[in-house]
Amino acid sequence: MDSLAFLGWCCVQMLLLLITICRFSDCYDPLDPNGNITITFDVLSYVPNGYVARVTIQNYYQYRHVENPGWRFGWTWAKNEVILLMSGAFAIEKGNCSAFNQNTTGYKPLNLTLMAPGLGYTCGPLMETNPTHYSAIGGRRDEQVSRTWKSRCTYSSYLAYTTPICCVSLSTFYNPTITTCPSCSCGCKEANGNAISCVREGAVPSNSLGTDIVQCTNHMCPLRIHWHIKNNYQNHWRVKLTVSNYNYGRNFSDWNVLVQHPGFGLPASVYSFNSTTLSTIGVPEDVALFWGKEFYNTELLQADEHQLGSLTTEILLQKDPTSFTLRNGWGFPRRTYVNGENCQMPPPDEFPMLPNGSPRQKPFHGQFPHLLSVLYFIYGTLFGF
Ligand SMILES: *[C@@H]1O[C@H](CO)[C@@H](O)[C@H](O)[C@H]1NC(C)=O
Ligand SMILES: *[C@@H]1O[C@H](CO)[C@@H](O)[C@H](O)[C@H]1NC(C)=O
Ligand SMILES: *[C@@H]1O[C@H](CO)[C@@H](O)[C@H](O)[C@H]1NC(C)=O
Ligand SMILES: *[C@@H]1O[C@H](CO)[C@@H](O)[C@H](O)[C@H]1NC(C)=O
Numbered sequence: 001m002d003s004l005a006f007l008g009w010c011c012v013q014m015l016l017l018l019i020t021i022c023r024f025s026d027c028y029d030p031l032d033p034n035g036n037i038t039i040t041f042d043v044l045s046y047v048p049n050g051y052v053a054r055v056t057i058q059n060y061y062q063y064r065h066v067e068n069p070g071w072r073f074g075w076t077w078a079k080n081e082v083i084l085l086m087s088g089a090f091a092i093e094k095g096n097c098s099a100f101n102q103n104t105t106g107y108k109p110l111n112l113t114l115m116a117p118g119l120g121y122t123c124g125p126l127m128e129t130n131p132t133h134y135s136a137i138g139g140r141r142d143e144q145v146s147r148t149w150k151s152r153c154t155y156s157s158y159l160a161y162t163t164p165i166c167c168v169s170l171s172t173f174y175n176p177t178i179t180t181c182p183s184c185s186c187g188c189k190e191a192n193g194n195a196i197s198c199v200r201e202g203a204v205p206s207n208s209l210g211t212d213i214v215q216c217t218n219h220m221c222p223l224r225i226h227w228h229i230k231n232n233y234q235n236h237w238r239v240k241l242t243v244s245n246y247n248y249g250r251n252f253s254d255w256n257v258l259v260q261h262p263g264f265g266l267p268a269s270v271y272s273f274n275s276t277t278l279s280t281i282g283v284p285e286d287v288a289l290f291w292g293k294e295f296y297n298t299e300l301l302q303a304d305e306h307q308l309g310s311l312t313t314e315i316l317l318q319k320d321p322t323s324f325t326l327r328n329g330w331g332f333p334r335r336t337y338v339n340g341e342n343c344q345m346p347p348p349d350e351f352p353m354l355p356n357g358s359p360r361q362k363p364f365h366g367q368f369p370h371l372l373s374v375l376y377f378i379y380g381t382l383f384g385f
C-alpha cells in the first residue's frame, strides 16, 4: 500500500514536470535519450595576446541531421576578445572591435548559439574537461592539447516549430475506410486570421521556390506518412509506407523516417529504402529507421501542380506468433518521425477496424497507445538520466 502510494506520487511529480517544463516529447526524446550535439574547444596553444583553439562540432543524434544551408555557430566574448585568424569556417559578422584590449587572454566564450540551420538547439555553458589527446609522429607519441572546454547542445522541437510538420494517415486491406491525418494537424487554413497560406491542388504556385507554401489539405502539413497494411500471409505481413511532400518550395535531401512498431522486433525486408533498427533502452517497441538509397531516392522532391513529392517502399514483416495480431490497431505504428520531428497520429479510436471487429469505441484499448506513450516517458525520465 505504501509503495503504491509512493508510485502514485512519483508519477504525479513526473507528469507535473512534463506539463510545466515541456510539451510531451519536446525536451526529451525517449527514442534517442543520449542524442546531443557536442561542441569542443581545444586550446592548442597560447600566444602572447590570446590562444589558438580548434573547434569541433559533433552530431550524436541518431536521426537529426543538419539540412541545407547548414549550421551556424556563435558565441559572445567574455572580455572583448577578437578573432585574428580563422580557417575551416567563415566568421560572418564583424562586431565592435574598438574595445579590444591586447592583455585579454584565455577566457572561454560565453552564451553559445547553434542554428542547424533553424532554431531548436540550446547549448549549455562551456565546461572544463580533460584535455583531448591525440597521437603524433605516426602514432608513436601521445600528445594533449593545453585545455579543453565542452558544451552540450540539445534539440527541442518546441523551440523550432510551433506546430508539428508532419502527420500520419492509415489504411488496410481489410477495411475500405482510410483514416486521414487529424484535421489541422499542422495548423488550420483559416484560424483566427492566422491563416497559413496554401495552394489549391492543381493550381500553379507562384514564387514558391525556397518558401514553405503547402498544398491546401485538411491537415495542412508539409509532410505526410501513409501506412497501408497491404497483405496478410501465413508467416508474413506486408506494409506499404509512403512519404509525401506537400511543400511547393522545398526538397528534403537526406530525409529519414523513423517508425516505432512491435513488428520490427524480427528482421524485416525493406525494398526501396535503406534501413536499420535502433537500439532503444526502456522503450518496449522496436524502432526502425529508414532513409533513401544512394543515387535512387535520397531526395524527397517538392510538390508541383501535377503531383506531390513522394517516396514509397514495401516492407515485409515476419509474424511473431506470440504477439502478432491485427486486432486493436496492433498493425499500426506507435510513433512516427520524419527528420526527427514527431508526426501527428490519428487518435486510436479512428484506426481502421477489423470487419468482424470490436465496436469503434472501446475505452481501454482505444486509449492504449496513448497510455503507452505516457509510460515510456516516465520510464525514460526515471532511467534515462
Ligand atoms: C553526447 O552524446 C554522446 C553519444 O551518445 C555521449 O557519449 C556523450 O556523453 C553525450 N554528451 C553529454 C554531455 O551528454
Ligand atoms: C564600440 O565600443 C566602444 C567601447 O566599448 C563604444 O564606446 C562605442 O560606442 C561602440 N560603438 C558602437 C557603434 O557600438
Ligand atoms: C549571456 O547569458 C547570461 C545568462 O546565461 C546573460 O546574463 C548575459 O546577459 C548573456 N550575455 C550576452 C552578451 O548575451
Ligand atoms: C528541387 O529539386 C528539383 C529537381 O532537382 C529542382 O528542379 C528544384 O528547383 C528544387 N527545388 C528547390 C527549392 O531547390
Ligand SMILES: *[C@@H]1O[C@H](CO)[C@@H](O)[C@H](O)[C@H]1NC(C)=O
Binding pocket: 274, 275, 292, 293, 294
Ligand atoms: C545504405 O546505408 C549505408 C549506411 O549509410 C550505406 O553504406 C549504403 O551504401 C546504403 N545503401 C544504399 C543502397 O544506398
Ligand SMILES: CC(=O)N[C@H]1CO[C@H](CO)[C@@H](O)[C@@H]1O
Binding pocket: 101, 103, 104
Ligand atoms: C595595459 C592594460 O590594459 N593592462 C590591463 C590588462 O587587463 C588586466 C586585467 O583585466 C589589467 O589588470 C591590466 O591593467
